[in-house]
Amino acid sequence: MREEIISIKNEAMAQIMDADSSAELEELRISYLGRSGKLTSLIKRLKEIPSDERKEVGVLINDSKSAIESLLAEQKNRIGEVTRKWFDPTIPGIAPKRGHLHLITKAIKEISRTFEQIGFVRVRYPEVEWDFFAFEGLNMPKGDMSPHPKYGQIVLTPHTSSGQIREMKRVKTPPIRMINIAKCYRRQIDASHVPMFHQFEGLVIDKGISIAHLKGTLDYFARNFFGPQRKTRLRPFHFQFTEPSFEVDITCGICLGKGCKVCKRGWLELGGAGMVHPTVLTNGGIDPKVYSGFAFGWGVERTYMMKSGLSIPDIRLLYSSDLKFLRQF
Amino acid sequence: MDIKIPDNWLRDFLKTKATSSEIAKYLSLSGPSVEKVEESVYFIEVTTNRVDIASVVGIAREAAAILPQFGVKARLQPVKLPVLKFLEKVDYLEAEVNQALCQRFSAVLIKNVQIRQSPDWMKDRLTAVGVRPINNVVDISNYVMHELGQPVHTFDYDKIRGAKMILRESKKGERLTTLDGKTHTLPGGDIVIEDGEGRLIDLAGIMGGENSAVDESTKNVLLFVQTYNPVNIRQTSMSLAQRTEAAVLFEKGIDPELVTDGIGRGIELFVKLAGGKPESQILDIYPAPYRARKVEINTDFLTARLGAQLPKDKITQILRSLGFETYWQGKTLEVLVPSHRAGDISIPEDIVEEVARLYGYHNLPSELMQGVLPEPLADAPFGFEEKIKSVLKGFGGVEVYTLSLVSREEAPTGLKLKNPLGKESEYLRTSLSASLVAAARQNAGEKEPFHLFEMANVYLPRRSKAKGGIPDLPNEKMMLGGIFANSSYREAKGAVEGLTNELNVKSEMFSEDAAHYLPNRHIYLKVKGRILGEFGELSYGYLYYQFDVEALRQAHREIGSFKPLPKYPAQIEDLTFSFPSRTKIGEVIAFVLSKEKLVSRMELTDIYKDAYTFRLWYQHPSKTLTDSEVEKIREDIIKSVKEKFGAYMKQLA
Numbered sequence: 009m010r011e012e013i014i015s016i017k018n019e020a021m022a023q024i025m026d027a028d029s030s031a032e033l034e035e036l037r038i039s040y041l042g043r044s045g046k047l048t049s050l051i052k053r054l055k056e057i058p059s060d061e062r063k064e065v066g067v068l069i070n071d072s073k074s075a076i077e078s079l080l081a082e083q084k085n086r087i088g089e090v091t092r093k094w095f096d097p098t099i100p101g102i103a104p105k106r107g108h109l110h111l112i113t114k115a116i117k118e119i120s121r122t123f124e125q126i127g128f129v130r131v132r133y134p135e136v137e138w139d140f141f142a143f144e145g146l147n148m149p150k151g152d153m154s155p156h157p158k159y160g161q162i163v164l165t166p167h168t169s170s171g172q173i174r175e176m177k178r179v180k181t182p183p184i185r186m187i188n189i190a191k192c193y194r195r196q197i198d199a200s201h202v203p204m205f206h207q208f209e210g211l212v213i214d215k216g217i218s219i220a221h222l223k224g225t226l227d228y229f230a231r232n233f234f235g236p237q238r239k240t241r242l243r244p245f246h247f248q249f250t251e252p253s254f255e256v257d258i259t260c261g262i263c264l265g266k267g268c269k270v271c272k273r274g275w276l277e278l279g280g281a282g283m284v285h286p287t288v289l290t291n292g293g294i295d296p297k298v299y300s301g302f303a304f305g306w307g308v309e310r311t312y313m314m315k316s317g318l319s320i321p322d323i324r325l326l327y328s329s330d331l332k333f334l335r336q337f
Numbered sequence: 338m339d340i341k342i343p344d345n346w347l348r349d350f351l352k353t354k355a356t357s358s359e360i361a362k363y364l365s366l367s368g369p370s371v372e373k374v375e376e377s378v379y380f381i382e383v384t385t386n387r388v389d390i391a392s393v394v395g396i397a398r399e400a401a402a403i404l405p406q407f408g409v410k411a412r413l414q415p416v417k418l419p420v421l422k423f424l425e426k427v428d429y430l431e432a433e434v435n436q437a438l439c440q441r442f443s444a445v446l447i448k449n450v451q452i453r454q455s456p457d458w459m460k461d462r463l464t465a466v467g468v469r470p471i472n473n474v475v476d477i478s479n480y481v482m483h484e485l486g487q488p489v490h491t492f493d494y495d496k497i498r499g500a501k502m503i504l505r506e507s508k509k510g511e512r513l514t515t516l517d518g519k520t521h522t523l524p525g526g527d528i529v530i531e532d533g534e535g536r537l538i539d540l541a542g543i544m545g546g547e548n549s550a551v552d553e554s555t556k557n558v559l560l561f562v563q564t565y566n567p568v569n570i571r572q573t574s575m576s577l578a579q580r581t582e583a584a585v586l587f588e589k590g591i592d593p594e595l596v597t598d599g600i601g602r603g604i605e606l607f608v609k610l611a612g613g614k615p616e617s618q619i620l621d622i623y624p625a626p627y628r629a630r631k632v633e634i635n636t637d638f639l640t641a642r643l644g645a646q647l648p649k650d651k652i653t654q655i656l657r658s659l660g661f662e663t664y665w666q667g668k669t670l671e672v673l674v675p676s677h678r679a680g681d682i683s684i685p686e687d688i689v690e691e692v693a694r695l696y697g698y699h700n701l702p703s704e705l706m707q708g709v710l711p712e713p714l715a716d717a718p719f720g721f722e723e724k725i726k727s728v729l730k731g732f733g734g735v736e737v738y739t740l741s742l743v744s745r746e747e748a749p750t751g752l753k754l755k756n757p758l759g760k761e762s763e764y765l766r767t768s769l770s771a772s773l774v775a776a777a778r779q780n781a782g783e784k785e786p787f788h789l790f791e792m793a794n795v796y797l798p799r800r801s802k803a804k805g806g807i808p809d810l811p812n813e814k815m816m817l818g819g820i821f822a823n824s825s826y827r828e829a830k831g832a833v834e835g836l837t838n839e840l841n842v843k844s845e846m847f848s849e850d851a852a853h854y855l856p857n858r859h860i861y862l863k864v865k866g867r868i869l870g871e872f873g874e875l876s877y878g879y880l881y882y883q884f885d886v887e888a889l890r891q892a893h894r895e896i897g898s899f900k901p902l903p904k905y906p907a908q909i910e911d912l913t914f915s916f917p918s919r920t921k922i923g924e925v926i927a928f929v930l931s932k933e934k935l936v937s938r939m940e941l942t943d944i945y946k947d948a949y950t951f952r953l954w955y956q957h958p959s960k961t962l963t964d965s966e967v968e969k970i971r972e973d974i975i976k977s978v979k980e981k982f983g984a985y986m987k988q989l990a
Contacts, residue, residue, distance in 0.1 A: 126705060162808060253690075
């Protein structure tokens with residue numbers, strides 16, 4: 009009988025806990041404690057028990073009865089309170105002060121992460137440089153030779169490629185897998201150009217680096233930065249500091265290369281790339297007979313615009329400090 | 338350079354059934370980029386190294402090599418030329434030529450030319466490439482140039498006095514009027530032609546002289562086709578800002594062999610369209626004709642660069658289709674470069690490009706490189722910089738990027754640009770403050786508090802000691818700057834302190850006046866005497882802070898230090914004091930904390946008029962303080978603060 013009492017009690021308590029209206033609680037009270045309730049009927053059976061155990065069982069029944077009663081009361085209170093007090097859950101929350109990182113910061117972070125995952129080392133080189141690193145060393149015509157006898161004049165870097173020779177001189181013996189992200193300057197301003205912008209430059213130098221490796225790296229970047237189905241292609245182009253040189257396209261994110269209204273021919277232009285010119289390797293102190301490499305240098309702003317699909321009509325907006333713009337991201 | 342090629346003109350030389358969109362697509366993949374095809378005209382971007390394809394025939398030759406690689410039949414129909422007799426001397430023109438300026442000088446007299454309108458087919462083609470038809474003589478020059486990529490000039494033969502030409506370098510200050518009516522004072526070193534009476538009659542390679550120009554009454558024309566030194570042409574064209582189509586071609590270095598075609602095609606068209614009678618002898622001063630350059634390449638090298646092995650006969654076939662001659666010797670291939678590619682092919686890597694692009698970059702494998710990874714940069718600052726930015730974002734800061742190029746007023750000691758875009762961007766900034774003030778002002782309409790910040794290099798000029806004081810590269814210093822508007826001093830200072838706390842930088846603050854800040858409202862943050870940054874209220878009404886990011890990085894700790902947890906609870910209570918005016922509250926707190934060893938913490942929680950409420954934590958390291966012990970400390974605080982600062986207790990909270 010003891011087991012029976014405990015099991016009735018547990019059953020009652022569980023049902024009371026689950027009840028969510030006063031009516032239900034009343035039903036439960038009747039079914040357990042009412043005149044013919046489950047617990048009440050046990051009391052009637054007390055006389056069947058041997059007298060030496062009767063007292064103990066009686067206490068157990070009484071304890072169970074009071075436990076059920078107090079839980080009933082408690083539950084009744086709780087239900088009553090909740091239904092009585094009106095509350096408006098649609099009231100707006102109090103916003104924490106929200107800060108904003110700039111789109112360019114986000115872009116740089118994602119780009120560097122993507123390349124760091126395949127062993128690229130992020131570096132930073134001068135944004136105001138000697139002509140030698142920015143032009144002449146990259147196989148381009150040098151400017152006026154003053155004032156530095158060896159490195160020429162001081163220029164604002166028009167590209168992150170000026171980090172190529174710096175990196176070769178730093179590492180000395182390949183392997184090199186560099187990602188150089190910095191500010192660049194060009195004398196141009198309109199809706200798609202700002203006189204200051206950012207580029208990221210990849211440079212890989214090792215024994216036996218081939219066009220296939222450049223393709224592999226670009227495809228990796230396309231998949232991991234733009235999306236798993238995106239692909240790249242190379243087209244011939246010309247730069248002084250690479251041979252061969254390429255223009256890199258990526259499949260349009262909408263039609264994936266089939267051609268649609270947005271992209272026309274299925275491909276979008278990403279930027280330039282190429283196999284490092286042997287003269288540039290030599291200028292960086294690396295033997296082109298032993299090593300070869302590839303490089304690419306693209307605009308951070310443009311690449312990120314292409315990824316995010318943000319259609320910002322005027323790139324100058326990125327360099328404005330208008331909170332109405334900055335708070336959107 | 339961008340060129341336009343009409344489809345029907347192209348097909349004069351390119352025999353193929355390929356559609357224009359196929360031609361456009363395949364050219365783009367393996368040759369020059371076709372930007373679009375509009376009304377049967379190809380818009381093509383020609384890179385500076387490929388002046389040989391900046392023409393109808395050039396594109397036809399390129400397409401004839403490329404299309405078959407895509408399985409499309411195509412054949413080049415060469416330019417048909419009359420049989421011509423080239424001589425170093427002719428009786429109708431005496432010429433003295435400076436060879437250094439003009440590699441090949443040729444001319445032919447065409448008599449009895451009838452000036453009239455060109456036929457419609459020629460006018461249509463010229464219009465399609467963006468050239469306005471004038472008359473048959475002018476149109477023939479333009480037509481030949483667009484067809485062959487070889488600029489052609491025509492003189493009125495009867496205006497060349499003494500039937501003599503001297504091609505020489507100009508002297509500085511010489512004057513010449515070109516046929517567009519502009520008079521130029523020459524910078525010197527320009528290529529000019531002088532006639533028998535010492536008059537300058539041609540700004541060679543750029544534009545003809547007005548005094549020798551063909552006009553309505555011209556009878557006899559001198560057809561004039563040359564190869565000029567590209568360096569002189571570029572200098573003249575740039576310094577006089579005369580960017581003619583001829584100059585743009587000449588400055589890239591044109592194949593001298595093209596002169597033959599230019600003369601031949603010119604004669605043919607003059608006979609056909611102007612009824613001209615050409616002299617049979619053509620003047621041609623060409624003392625050093627092109628001799629094919631030899632480039633050697635090894636198949637192992639080619640395979641290594643491509644990342645794929647190509648059969649020998651495929652390599653041969655590709656190079657021959659592009660006009661190269663090839664000779665194999667084992668694994669070594671000797672390549673003879675045709676004259677039209679001489680300007681651009683000189684090393685084995687150039688051959689790699691030719692083979693690879695024709696084979697098709699899309700046919701090469703795509704694979705990531707193997708091998709040892711480079712060592713990461715020791716002590717890279719990037720993660721730390723990112724951390725600062727995210728902390729400030731967490732405090733509600735909004736990041737901006739502003740231009741490093743500023744006006745002189747904003748960077749009076751900065752580096753000055755030689756050719757700035759304007760006065761507003763003439764100097765490289767040496768501080769972020771002016772840019773951030775401007776950024777805050779841009780949001781002057783904003784009534785709520787806001788906080789802008791930026792992290793960027795400033796460029797501090799320096800001179801090298803070693804090289805006798807000549808300018809050195811500037812010190813590029815990564816700075817963090819931030820500005821608060823519509824905010825209180827305490828809010829802004831709290832963010833600055835929050836940042837240093839977040840970075841575990843134990844800095845001390847020293848108040849000291851500084852330029853641009855209101856008096857008494859500026860503090861330096863220092864660690865071991867070194868200034869990390871500063872904070873204060875600008876005279877413009879904004880609160881501003883800046884940090885030297887590298888100094889901050891040196892001073893920061895990635896993880897805070899561990900202190901054992903207190904074993905016994907603190908008693909916490911608020912005390913409110915009233916201070917005489919001009920009391921420095923920071924000093925009060927420092928005083929209490931240093932005097933009372935059993936006060937573990939003290940914070941300012943409220944200010945009401947002159948009443949300052951502090952929260953104090955009474956705590957003993959090895960026991961729980963009793964009420965009477967706390968009372969003793971409290972009374973000591975009240976007494977000593979009164980003595981030291983003249984403050985009195987307002988109430989016991």
